[in-house]
Ligand SMILES: NC(=O)C1=CN([C@@H]2O[C@H](COP(=O)(O)OP(=O)(O)OC[C@H]3O[C@@H](n4cnc5c(N)ncnc54)[C@H](OP(=O)(O)O)[C@@H]3O)[C@@H](O)[C@H]2O)C=CC1
């Protein structure tokens with residue numbers, strides 16, 4: 502096995518730490534200054550402080566050092582991946598890439614695996630997604646994730662390669678379902694954070710999680726996904742984690758909205774762009790996604806929390 506992780510954010514670093522306990526791993530970051538910092542400290546103090554590196558973890562800022570690795574885990578934020586891939590198209594043309602990001606691209610409405618397929622049609626593409634906080638993975642706490650790959654044989658190879666004693670991977674061939682579950686749970690987490698921040702109660706949160714899940718299913722099924730995928734780790738599992746924990750940045754953005762506080766714009770919050778991308782795609786496809794639309798309106802300050810709650814509540818009554 503030879504694995505490299507592209508992107509030394511919190512998640513890429515956590516995966517690299519976890520996998521390097523099993524075999525050598527290379528972690529690539531885009532700045533030599535950051536690479537040096539990690540080499541000196543044996544830790545990524547900028548993105549995942551307090552998680553020491555195992556000896557088998559090598560650091561580089563040169564893509565030439567990683568392009569011959571068998572498997573590349575892509576852990577840069579969703580809205581950055583197209584540009585990254587385009588800039589490195591020649592190197593990555595036939596790579597085996599496992600996307601580790603969650604979201605929907607603003608301009609195209611595509612998820613991470615679909616963007617990779619779009620830019621690199623000859624690459625092998627998989628997706629690693631599901632309920633896991635970087636800090637938990639780095640600490641070696643027990644975690645279960647979904648490995649999605651349309652090619653069953655390749656998916657099985659990645660499942661074996663990337664599972665560890667603490668990281669248990671389940672596999673599916675339903676890439677679209679896994680992409681949509683992982684992307685939309687962040688949008689629903691923003692809504693849940695807003696409800697808790699505004700002190701609207703846990704009952705309201707449960708209602709949002711359930712009706713949010715219905716929206717996830719609606720979009721996923723319209724795009725040809727399998728319902729079981731949404732019920733799995735990449736859908737229901739990640740929804741449950743992200744909507745109930747202040748460890749989640751998406752949930753925390755929602756909390757700030759609910760409390761009327763500012764939120765640090767430098768924090769990676771995938772659900773914001775994903776809400777806008779999904780609301781646009783849903784409108785074009787004629788899909789009813791009121792929670793997603795409401796989150797977009799809250800983010801763009803077109804609604805207050807009180808107006809948002811009122812609007813959702815006063816929608817026409819219907820069958821569940
Ligand atoms: N954090 C978590 O618990 C989890 C995160 N994820 C997903 O992982 C993905 C990454 O999130 P996370 O690691 O937390 O984000 P962070 O904010 O911690 O880090 C983002 C990283 O991406 C790098 N980056 C940004 N743009 C580029 C680019 N154009 N080229 C190369 N590198 C770039 C940044 O580099 P620089 O430092 O130089 O700015 C930074 O290291 C997201 O899609 C997220 O949803 C999934 C599960 C858990």
Ligand SMILES: O=C(CO)COP(=O)(O)O
Nearest residue numbers: 631632633634749750751
């Ligand atoms: O995806 C995650 C948990 O599965 C991390 O959530 P946040 O990006 O909201 O922190």
